[in-house]
Amino acid sequence: MSVLADLAALQEVDSQRDELITRTRELQRLIADDPHLTERQQLRAAVQQALREHRLIQARIEGEIATEQEQITRREELLRSPSIQDEHSYLAVQQELDHHRNHTHDLEDALLATLEDVEVTDRRLADLDREIAALEAGRVEQIKVWKKELQSIVTAGRGIEAERVRRVAPIPADTLQHYERLRREKGGRAVSVVQGHMCGACRLTLSAGTFTRVRGGSFVHCDHCGRLLYLP
Ligand SMILES: [Zn+2]
Structure with a gap:
């Protein structure tokens, strides 16, 4: 698996984790008052x-x-x-x-x-x-x-x-740090899956150059929202 695929998989887990944390807080609030x-x-x-x-x-x-x-x-x-x-x-x-x-x-x-x-x-x-x-x-x-x-x-x-x-485990430490910072800045979504020629997160069309580099498997950010682009 590529590092990007690893990050996308990690993000999947992190989203589930966030949902559990949000629900836990909600339940605690409901129980308390x-x-x-x-x-x-x-x-x-x-x-x-x-x-x-x-x-x-x-x-x-x-x-x-x-x-x-x-x-x-x-x-x-x-x-x-x-x-x-x-x-x-x-x-x-x-x-x-x-x-x-x-x-x-x-x-x-x-x-x-x-x-x-x-x-x-x-x-x-x-x-x-x-x-x-x-x-x-x-x-x-x-x-x-x-x-x-x-x-x-x-x-x-x-x-x-x-x-x-x-x-x-398989993700290099600096990549993980980058991912985590990006995730904090981008509302829990650091990695965006490319759909057609479009960023799946911000729904804007990628430039031809960006798209070519994504397809080549490079570590590229969306031209518009700055998320890491991943083409499965
Ligand atoms: Zn985007």
């Missing part, structure tokens, strides 16, 4: 906080209503008692009573609205709990599948490393 689940959990925390606030408001209004009820009861008793003699005092207490009753009415309206907030928020929280539980359960299963795939990648990786050692 689920952005959608995290987003739902953050939303749940916010909804729970809102529920706490609605309940505090509910408790405050209920407290105010109880206070108003005491005021009302006291004045009702006062109106029934013989201690009020004149009409003026009677009317004043009656006025206060009306005021407290009106205020109670407003408070009851506010309480109804708050109870509705509590109910809606409580239901939203329960929905989120169900959704998160389903997501977590699905994720447990998914992680098992991903871990299994990682295992198979480790196994495949061992085979590829061994194959790479075999492929690298």
Whole structure:
């Protein structure tokens, strides 16, 4: 096999190796974090906080209503008692009573609205709990599948490393260095297979001189993209 054929074969192995590395990183990222689940959990925390606030408001209004009820009861008793003699005092207490009753009415309206907030928020929280539980359960299963795939990648990786050692062996050190540098610069593709009179990587037609030298088996770079040309 020519050195170019050796390099083309090595590139084949290196591409497979890159794919495994990319997939490994992807799987590790998937296993470590689920952005959608995290987003739902953050939303749940916010909804729970809102529920706490609605309940505090509910408790405050209920407290105010109880206070108003005491005021009302006291004045009702006062109106029934013989201690009020004149009409003026009677009317004043009656006025206060009306005021407290009106205020109670407003408070009851506010309480109804708050109870509705509590109910809606409580239901939203329960929905989120169900959704998160389903997501977590699905994720447990998914992680098992991903871990299994990682295992198979480790196994495949061992085979590829061994194959790479075999492929690298016949290649001279300086040629290998050149190949590796070119591969880094050219997005993982250092060697380009010539197709017709065209570079297989950049799809541009080679000059007649370049093509003749490639056909003669020389070490030639593409006129356009600079990759090593290989004519099988
Ligand atoms: Zn090219």
